[in-house]
Amino acid sequence: MMTNVLVEGGSFAAGEGNFTVGLRLPWYRSLPLSVVKIEKVVLDGRTVEPRDTSFLLNNAQRSVEAMPDLTTEYWYVTDTLELSVPGETGSGRHDIEVVLSFSPPYIPNFRRMVRGTEALEIA
Amino acid sequence: MAAANIKLGSTLYSFTNEFHDRTETLASLVRAVEERRLGPGIEVVGFQSFRSFPDVSDAEADAFNEMMAGTSLEKVCLGINADRFMRPGVPVSDDEMVAYHERQLQSAAKLGFPVVRYQHTATPAVIRRLVPLAEKLDVKLGLEIHAPHSPGHPDILAYREMYEQVGSAHLGFIPDFGATARAVHPDHLHYFRNELGVDPRAIDKALEIWHTDMPVFERKNVFLHWAKTSDVDERLALELMIIFGIINREDPRCWSEIMHQVIHIHGKFYGVDPVTGEDPSIDYETTLKVFIEGGYNGYISSEWEGHMVSSANGIAKVEAHHAMLRDILARHC
Numbered sequence: 001m002m003t004n005v006l007v008e009g010g011s012f013a014a015g016e017g018n019f020t021v022g023l024r025l026p027w028y029r030s031l032p033l034s035v036v037k038i039e040k041v042v043l044d045g046r047t048v049e050p051r052d053t054s055f056l057l058n059n060a061q062r063s064v065e066a067m068p069d070l071t072t073e074y075w076y077v078t079d080t081l082e083l084s085v086p087g088e089t090g091s092g093r094h095d096i097e098v099v100l101s102f103s104p105p106y107i108p109n110f111r112r113m114v115r116g117t118e119a120l121e122i123a
Numbered sequence: 124m125a126a127a128n129i130k131l132g133s134t135l136y137s138f139t140n141e142f143h144d145r146t147e148t149l150a151s152l153v154r155a156v157e158e159r160r161l162g163p164g165i166e167v168v169g170f171q172s173f174r175s176f177p178d179v180s181d182a183e184a185d186a187f188n189e190m191m192a193g194t195s196l197e198k199v200c201l202g203i204n205a206d207r208f209m210r211p212g213v214p215v216s217d218d219e220m221v222a223y224h225e226r227q228l229q230s231a232a233k234l235g236f237p238v239v240r241y242q243h244t245a246t247p248a249v250i251r252r253l254v255p256l257a258e259k260l261d262v263k264l265g266l267e268i269h270a271p272h273s274p275g276h277p278d279i280l281a282y283r284e285m286y287e288q289v290g291s292a293h294l295g296f297i298p299d300f301g302a303t304a305r306a307v308h309p310d311h312l313h314y315f316r317n318e319l320g321v322d323p324r325a326i327d328k329a330l331e332i333w334h335t336d337m338p339v340f341e342r343k344n345v346f347l348h349w350a351k352t353s354d355v356d357e358r359l360a361l362e363l364m365i366i367f368g369i370i371n372r373e374d375p376r377c378w379s380e381i382m383h384q385v386i387h388i389h390g391k392f393y394g395v396d397p398v399t400g401e402d403p404s405i406d407y408e409t410t411l412k413v414f415i416e417g418g419y420n421g422y423i424s425s426e427w428e429g430h431m432v433s434s435a436n437g438i439a440k441v442e443a444h445h446a447m448l449r450d451i452l453a454r455h456c
Contacts, residue, residue: 001140001430001431001432001433001434002139002140002143002144002430002434003431024143028136028139028143028168028171028430029168029170029171029204030170030171030174030176031170032206032209034209034210035208035209035210035211068210071209071210074170076174077142077143077170077171078142078143078145103208103211103212105204105206105207105208105209106204106205106206106207106208106242106244107244108207108208108244109212111211113358
């Protein structure tokens, strides 16, 4: 169900020296980006520090490090957030794992963690 | 006392599965409510249905008002949120909360909703400061009394006391029927057992605690402590914990205490059994009778929350709920 869906099927793609993967907000309503956190990214078995990734949402590309201060910008519930992860885009199979957490701003002391994975074959 | 007049409706929150997976839009859901006769009341969650919320744009408001004007549906309630923690663990000030709620109230007025559903975490101190604006906009402020609260809980008594002091007709209550439930729904238990693979001991223990009379906000802590000392996967224990926050065992007759201030109802349900025609988790016949005998005149929004544990179609769920409600109302009104 939607509370467990993080990675948008078929969204994992290779760019120039990076990969992009589409994330869905696993909640029923929009949330300010300041309550969302990219907890973990693993690309082809290698941990990528979240601070080395960036995201595209609301027509703006930002470092993931910008998220905690974005208290007035919302991730609309039906939008896809595109996460950009640096990596070698050689031919073969590639695997990505993303763990995202969020704390709905109207529920004190509650944090939900969701994990998603996706694979890609580059010819 | 005047006879009860209970009108049906739907909150689009019931259709979260379809909205989230993009098979439906706000427009298509409004059409579905009209065509499948799941109105006449329509309720929405501001932060779900409107991209520009909490400051609904002219474009979004115009589009919504136009789509509603083409139907026979009534706007009955807008769900607003008490977003106290815009940074995790860091509460905003009361002044900021008031300002945040004012923006949502303005949006409610722009969208033509006569009532907003607000949440108890706003606090009486914040809500009383909204009364002048609510009266000016003619938008009523309804506190949703949601599990595990009940009309007699100290947190709610604080609101009742504030309402008494302020004496405004724009302050009211929205009972959520999950607060006066009888059991955890089998669909939830199926999800825990079969989809998550939760240890049956943990499910049994959670249900045992759920059925006790220990203070409502202590139950989840008691369960979590037990889970920790019983070698239960913490992640799965946290999943089980939702049963202490969304549904609570309480006598529906408690709603009589505040009947004169009920301005809307959240007809929370988790699924009507096609064989019995009842929702196993909530005794609708008994609960509705309290409002019928209490002379309630207003709407009830069918609110299917099973989408937390099921990918089922919400429209079908609400259709079954409406059939159940119509049957009960026909027999008792």
